[in-house]
Amino acid sequence: MKKNIVFLKETDSTNSFLKRNYRNYDSGTVVVAEKQLSGKGSSGRIFYSDIGGLYVSFLLKPPYTFPVNMLTPLAAVAAFRTLALFGCPSLSVKWVNDIYSFRKKICGILTESVVSQNSFDCVIVGIGINVCTPENNFNPAISDIACSLFKYSDKNAVKRVLCALIDQFFSLYESASVNEIADFYAEHSLLKGKFVTVKSGNSVVSGICKGFNSDCNIIIASQDGEKIISSGSVINFADV
Numbered sequence: 037m038k039k040n041i042v043f044l045k046e047t048d049s050t051n052s053f054l055k056r057n058y059r060n061y062d063s064g065t066v067v068v069a070e071k072q073l074s075g076k077g078s079s080g081r082i083f084y085s086d087i088g089g090l091y092v093s094f095l096l097k098p099p100y101t102f103p104v105n106m107l108t109p110l111a112a113v114a115a116f117r118t119l120a121l122f123g124c125p126s127l128s129v130k131w132v133n134d135i136y137s138f139r140k141k142i143c144g145i146l147t148e149s150v151v152s153q154n155s156f157d158c159v160i161v162g163i164g165i166n167v168c169t170p171e172n173n174f175n176p177a178i179s180d181i182a183c184s185l186f187k188y189s190d191k192n193a194v195k196r197v198l199c200a201l202i203d204q205f206f207s208l209y210e211s212a213s214v215n216e217i218a219d220f221y222a223e224h225s226l227l228k229g230k231f232v233t234v235k236s237g238n239s240v241v242s243g244i245c246k247g248f249n250s251d252c253n254i255i256i257a258s259q260d261g262e263k264i265i266s267s268g269s270v271i272n273f274a275d276v
């Protein structure tokens with residue numbers, strides 16, 4: 037697949053930029069912004085996106101070489117491996133779309149798609165990594181729960197992390213098996229064995245996280261039996 041990188045000084049959101057403009061770009065295009073003015077997180081949350089972080093979206097179009105429902109886990113594995121290459125300590129994957137270092141979030145993933153006539157015109161995989169946001173510079177709303185790869189600002193660090201992430205992402209997209217992604221994802225889970233509360237649509241399920249199935253759906257042993265949930269957000273987790 038041919039790769040093409042589009043650098044933007046700033047935009048509202050690299051995902052939104054591609055949603056508006058995907059018709060003008062080929063599959064394999066990567067859009068990077070130094071700063072996002074309206075960075076988007078999952079469930080309508082804000083993703084704080086000041087200079088010092090990596091904000092990047094990957095555009096994929098048919099034919100897809102990897103199942104679309106597994107692209108968020110694939111991106112999580114790519115981001116995890118990238119952070120590991122830079123020596124980031126104690127990494128884990130927090131279902132469904134976050135990477136943690138120790139007990140703090142360092143990376144978030146937001147996968148969006150444009151659908152027409154029941155097929156995906158394109159899928160946009162957005163990844164945000166706190167590369168060198170000084171930790172005392174985080175927005176107060178997230179300063180207790182977020183962390184950064186490097187302590188000090190270094191313009192080249194963001195580019196080096198970008199190059200590594202692009203390599204990891206496309207090598208997995210082009211040649212990983214679904215099992216390899218699902219196994220890695222499950223093995224490096226933050227939540228396995230913890231008591232979790234997950235909100236999915238209008239329902240809330242609590243119980244012990246037993247692990248993940250081959251589609252990276254979370255398996256929860258709740259009071260009402262075993263529940264398998266494909267999407268949602270973890271509103272709480274604790275050791276048992």
Ligand code: BTN
Nearest residue numbers: 049075076077078144145162164
């Ligand atoms: C989350 O934390 O829930 C997901 C965060 C995803 C952030 C990335 S940054 C690049 C892309 N553009 C966005 O607006 N969001 C994603």
